[in-house]
Every structure is written in structure tokens, then in C-alpha cells.
Amino acid sequence: MTSSNNTVVVTGASGFLAAWILPKLVARGIRVVAVDIARDETRLRQVMKGPAPQGIIWERADLTTDGVMSRIAEQYAASTILHLAALQIPACKANPIAGAKVNVVGHVGVLEAARGVGARVVYTSSVAAKPRGAAKAPANLYGVFKRADEEISRLYAEDFGVASFGLRPHVVYGIGRDQGETSAVTSAMRAAAFGVGYTVPWTTATCFQFADDIAEMFVRVVESEWSGAHLADMTDVIESTADIIAAIRASAPEADVQATGPERLSPTAGFDVAALEQVIGPRPQTPLSEGVRRTIQHFRELRAKGLA
Numbered sequence: 442m443t444s445s446n447n448t449v450v451v452t453g454a455s456g457f458l459a460a461w462i463l464p465k466l467v468a469r470g471i472r473v474v475a476v477d478i479a480r481d482e483t484r485l486r487q488v489m490k491g492p493a494p495q496g497i498i499w500e501r502a503d504l505t506t507d508g509v510m511s512r513i514a515e516q517y518a519a520s521t522i523l524h525l526a527a528l529q530i531p532a533c534k535a536n537p538i539a540g541a542k543v544n545v546v547g548h549v550g551v552l553e554a555a556r557g558v559g560a561r562v563v564y565t566s567s568v569a570a571k572p573r574g575a576a577k578a579p580a581n582l583y584g585v586f587k588r589a590d591e592e593i594s595r596l597y598a599e600d601f602g603v604a605s606f607g608l609r610p611h612v613v614y615g616i617g618r619d620q621g622e623t624s625a626v627t628s629a630m631r632a633a634a635f636g637v638g639y640t641v642p643w644t645t646a647t648c649f650q651f652a653d654d655i656a657e658m659f660v661r662v663v664e665s666e667w668s669g670a671h672l673a674d675m676t677d678v679i680e681s682t683a684d685i686i687a688a689i690r691a692s693a694p695e696a697d698v699q700a701t702g703p704e705r706l707s708p709t710a711g712f713d714v715a716a717l718e719q720v721i722g723p724r725p726q727t728p729l730s731e732g733v734r735r736t737i738q739h740f741r742e743l744r745a746k747g748l749a
Contacts, residue, residue: 448472449663450519452504452551453526457617458565460484461656467494469660474498474517484617487748504547510554521663524551524564529621533583544586552597561604563662566591566672568611571708580706591672598670606662607672614732615652616739626685630733633689633696634740641682641700647707648676649685651732654725661721673717679709680729688733
């Protein structure tokens with residue numbers, strides 16, 4: 442890390458990815474300031490299978506409020522801002538103005554905060570930012586907003602010297618993934634663990650990634666030394682919803698799960714993980730069968746404890 446104070450401010454701290462990332466940061470001895478519009482440790486407790494880690498500092502804040510991130514970054518002398526907060530595909534479609542405020546204006550606010558204290562920014566972009574289909578462009582407003590964030594980050598490095606590293610998760614599954622279009626595959630695993638039927642309402646060929654792997658990669662980027670503006674995919678392994686269903690049935694043979702419906706367009710080529718591997722080395726890549734097995738088992742344990 443670039444600063445001896447070893448403080449990471451995490452936005453979207455009540456969300457899915459943060460639930461997997463926060464415990465890893467704490468375990469590494471990193472001081473964590475968790476920022477969200479509301480403090481909600483539900484997903485964090487589910488990932489931990491019990492109480493949340495001790496020592497996390499919580500700040501309630503709305504990223505669209507002018508100057509709020511600058512105040513937090515200055516107050517805690519942030520060395521890195523790990524920016525995870527975003528409205529996802531359905532929310533951006535339902536309310537484009539709110540989506541633009543959170544996903545674009547909020548992103549600029551984070552970069553400004555980092556600029557003010559000399560911090561770096563590690564942020565979530567998305568596979569949704571990559572071109573696809575006849576238009577050879579992002580397929581939804583969420584993807585457009587994320588693509589804009591990538592370009593804004595590049596220019597903040599060029600114009601103001603703000604170092605940033607954007608990572609593009611693909612379809613991430615695991616405990617706590619309960620929002621967004623692609624959460625359906627995790628819902629199918631939960632249904633299998635609970636012994637109920639479920640249909641994923643679309644089919645696709647894409648990259649499916651286990652949440653623990655994604656969290657580990659984000660934390661390794663936070664821990665590593667780098668400068669400038671970087672952008673990277675996080676995997677290049679293509680699988681299908683049929684593979685997901687097969688993995689679920691392998692772990693839960695009695696599962697009444699399926700995937701039917703329209704094909705969901707997703708890039709199947711042009712992935713670039715080089716910038717990521719140059720910084721963190723070999724990427725953790727849990728095989729689909731193992732990630733699905735662990736997720737179903739995790740859901741079963743939560744159910745037994747009354748946590749899911």
C-alpha cells in the first residue's frame with residue numbers, strides 16, 4: 442500500500458461484494474472504514490456464518506452528497522478508497538437519474554476524495570461495460586455508466602495523478618448475492634439447498650465467478666504497489682447456465698432447478714487479465730463445481746442456524 446497509515450475506506454459496505462471483502466481486509470490487519478447509506482450487516486453475518494468482524498468503523502453517507510467522501514477520506518487519512526457502491530442493472534433502468542447520480546456522480550466524488558488526500562482508488566467496473574450485440578456497445582444503462590467510470594478514471598490519472606485500478610467482475614455468485622439480474626444463479630443454489638424449485642429466467646454463456654475469488658483479488662490489489670490507471674477483467678473462462686445447473690445437480694441430485702427463457706447476451710471473447718496478474722500474480726480460480734458445492738453447503742449451514 443502507498444501510505445503507512447494502512448487505512449482503506451470501503452463504499453457500498455453493506456453490499457454483497459463488501460460482505461466477502463471486509464473480513465479479508467480485517468484479517469490482514471488493515472484499518473477499515475465502512476461507508477454506506479445505511480449500516481446493514483446481514484450479508485456480512487451470512488458470509489461469516491455468525492457475528493461480523495470486530496473493529497470495523499462504520500460511516501453512514503450518501504455518495505451523491507457533494508463533498509461527503511472528501512470529508513470521510515480526510516477524517517480517516519485514507520490510503521486507498523475501495524469503491525464498491527453502485528445501483529445495478531434493474532435499478533438503473535427503473536430510475537436512470539438515480540443510477541447516473543450514484544454510479545457516475547458518486548464515482549467522481551470518490552476520485553475527488555482520493556485526489557484531496559493522495560489516496561488510490563480501487564473500483565468495481567463490470568463486464569456490462571464491455572461491448573456486445575449488433576451495436577457493439579454496452580447493452581444497458583448500468584454498463585454505459587460503468588464504461589463512463591472507466592474513462593473518467595483514466596482522465597483523473599492523466600489530469601490529476603489519481604491512481605486507480607478498475608476490476609470487471611462478470612457473473613459473481615455466492616452467499617449474499619440477492620440483487621441484480623444475474624443473482625438468479627445464486628438463487629438457484631439457495632433453492633437447491635432449501636429443497637424448493639427454481640427456474641433461472643434466462644440462459645447465457647459467460648464467465649461465472651465465485652465470490653471468494655473476487656474478494657481475494659480485490660484485497661490483493663489493495664495490498665499491492667502500483668500507480669497510474671489500470672483496468673482488467675477478472676477471468677476469461679467461459680461456461681454456461683447449463684454448466685451451472687449441472688453443477689447444482691451434482692451437489693444436490695434432488696434439486697428441482699432449471700434455466701430457460703431468452704438468451705442473455707454476454708461477451709465471450711476479448712477478455713484481458715494481464716494488468717491484474719502483473720500486480721497480484723496468479724489469480725484464484727475456484728472451479729465452478731467446487732464453488733457451487735461450497736455455496737450450497739454454506740446455504741445449508743445458514744439455514745440450520747436460522748441465518749438464511
